[in-house]
Amino acid sequence: MMKFKFALMLLLPMAWIAGCASFPDADSTAKHAEQLVADAYVSTALTLKQRTLQxxxxxxxxxxxxxxxxxxxxxxxxxxxxxxxxxxxxxxxxxxxxxxxxxxxxxxxxxxxxxxxxxxxxxxxxxxxxxxxxxxxxxxxxxxxxxxxxxxxxxxxxxxxxxxxxxxxxxxxxxxxxxxxxxxxxxxxxxxxxxxxxxxxxxxxxxxxxxx
Ligand code: HEC
CATH class of the missing domain: 1.10.760.10 (Cytochrome c-like domain)
Structure with a gap:
């Protein structure tokens, strides 16, 4: 039982770290957000769409x-x-x-x-x-x-x-x-x-x- 608890204590932080490693970095998150904004303007006029381009x-x-x-x-x-x-x-x-x-x-x-x-x-x-x-x-x-x-x-x-x-x-x-x-x-x-x-x-x- 003690051994099991010890293994769990080790495994949980490792699983947590692995989860974090697969989380997208700041750059791809920003690109994704910018894309979402641009997509939201799909049916509006070109002048407005152009404003979403930085x-x-x-x-x-x-x-x-x-x-x-x-x-x-x-x-x-x-x-x-x-x-x-x-x-x-x-x-x-x-x-x-x-x-x-x-x-x-x-x-x-x-x-x-x-x-x-x-x-x-x-x-x-x-x-x-x-x-x-x-x-x-x-x-x-x-x-x-x-x-x-x-x-x-x-x-x-x-x-x-x-x-x-x-x-x-x-x-x-x-x-x-x-x-x-x-x-x-x-x-x-x-x-x-x-x-x-x-x-x-x-x-x-x-x-x-x-x-x-
Ligand atoms: C969205 C908000 C916003 C709008 C709209 C805006 N300003 Fe500003 N303005 C700022 C901010 C914030 C600063 C301070 C940061 C900076 O200096 O750029 C500033 C700074 C200034 C300054 C420099 C002040 C100094 O002490 O030298 C002037 C002059 C100025 N604005 C004039 C205007 C005029 C005139 C308009 C309209 C044509 C205008 N602003 C529209 C936010 C705005």
Whole structure:
């Protein structure tokens, strides 16, 4: 009886280890999960399906349980993001703050409406889902930092305008793998729309820069 118990004590952990060894590794689990997501979009429009395909940078950022981003990986992502940045043909990186004001809380564009992807001439930016902007607006998200008083705090120098424009066009040029969507690089917003949002953040007349 003692012998049997002893054998069982040895065998159980061995069986457990063998079970673990046959469990799929992180890479194949991630691939499997990505495939499941892609398959779930089988009948929807191509534009939506394309969103499930990761580009090289997104792939690195989505590594499951992987090690921290290395310096070399960060450098590649930042360079790719920098190369993606395009500017308005007018060369003006700050546009009309009043148009920007409409855009920042407009969530329309590329939603699924009646089973079809909504197609509009221009998408909304919906920055307020993640950022406080107008200090009087209580309905704002906090996934990103508050941008209330942005222009008052930073001024409107050419460097600030350029930084803000590039930051919105492709946030990963500054903060690789951040949760800020790459709104210009993905083609979701046009360079002109981004310039209008920049104006909304920095123009002294914008509600962003008025006291609460
Ligand atoms: C899904 C959430 C999300 C959305 C939508 C979003 N952001 Fe962000 N944003 C973030 C996060 C998170 C950060 C902080 C990480 C980083 O710096 O990338 C950030 C950072 C920023 C910064 C840098 C702040 C600083 O202190 O320099 C600016 C500027 C900014 N966002 C502007 C915008 C604007 C304008 C929009 C809309 C066009 C927008 N964001 C949409 C999440 C978001």
């Amino acid at each position: 580009d090289a940078s997104q792939h690195v950022c989505s590594a499951v349980g992987g090690p921290k981003l290395s310096q070399a990986q960060s450098a590649i992502i930042v360079k790719g993001a920098r190369d993606s940045i395009q500017y308005p043909t007018s060369g003006k990186l700050s546009g009309n703050w009043k148009i920007g004001a409409e855009l920042v809380s407009d969530g329309r564009g590329q939603r699924i409406v009646n089973g079809k992807v909504e197609e509009l001439k221009a998408n909304g930016a919906l920055c307020t889902n993640c950022h406080a902007m107008d200090p009087k607006e209580v309905n704002a998200g906090n996934v990103g930092p508050s941008l209330a008083g942005y222009g008052t705090q930073r001024g409107n120098s050419e460097a600030v305008v350029r930084y803000t424009y590039e930051r919105i066009f492709n946030a990963w040029a500054f903060m690789p793998c951040s949760n800020m969507p790459r709104l210009g690089a993905s083609g979701f917003l046009t360079p002109e729309q981004i310039a209008d949002v920049v104006a909304y953040l920095i123009d002294p007349e914008s509600p962003v820069n008025k006291p609460s």
